[in-house]
Amino acid sequence: xxxxxxxxxxxxxxxxxxxxxxxxxEMIVKMRKEIKPVIVIERNGKDITFTMKTPTCTxxxxxxxxxxxxxxxxxxxxxxCTVREEDGKLITESDKFTSVREIxxxxxxxxxxxxxxxxxxxxxxx
Numbered sequence: 001x002x003x004x005x006x007x008x009x010x011x012x013x014x015x016x017x018x019x020x021x022x023x024x025x026e027m028i029v030k031m032r033k034e035i036k037p038v039i040v041i042e043r044n045g046k047d048i049t050f051t052m053k054t055p056t057c058t059x060x061x062x063x064x065x066x067x068x069x070x071x072x073x074x075x076x077x078x079x080x081c082t083v084r085e086e087d088g089k090l091i092t093e094s095d096k097f098t099s100v101r102e103i104x105x106x107x108x109x110x111x112x113x114x115x116x117x118x119x120x121x122x123x124x125x126x
Contacts, residue, residue, distance in 0.1 A: 006125060009038075047065075
């Protein structure tokens with residue numbers, strides 16, 4: 001499945017509780033209530049670049065499918081995670097959470113889980 005392109009969030013479920021549970025600072029939780037980020041996903045073979053853009057910052061993270069990488073969260077924390085593909089889904093796993101992205105029609109749906117809490121974000125291409 002090709003996730004490449006520019007995606008903008010148009011709806012979110014349970015994001016505040018999820019962010020608090022994984023330890024995001026309250027400033028980020030409040031910011032995310034007001035700001036809908038844009039993500040640009042670029043792929044070249046096994047290499048993927050995720051560029052998250054908000055009015056206050058831009059974060060760029062790169063990885064290779066199946067290899068552990070260090071990524072930086074919007075609040076500057078470093079996390080180690082592995083991105084893999086399975087059944088047309090793009091799955092990111094870290095010691096804190098799992099995020100599953102899949103294409104449903106014209107949308108990209110992302111479900112993040114931190115046992116047992118789940119958050120869902122729906123993205124569309126502008």
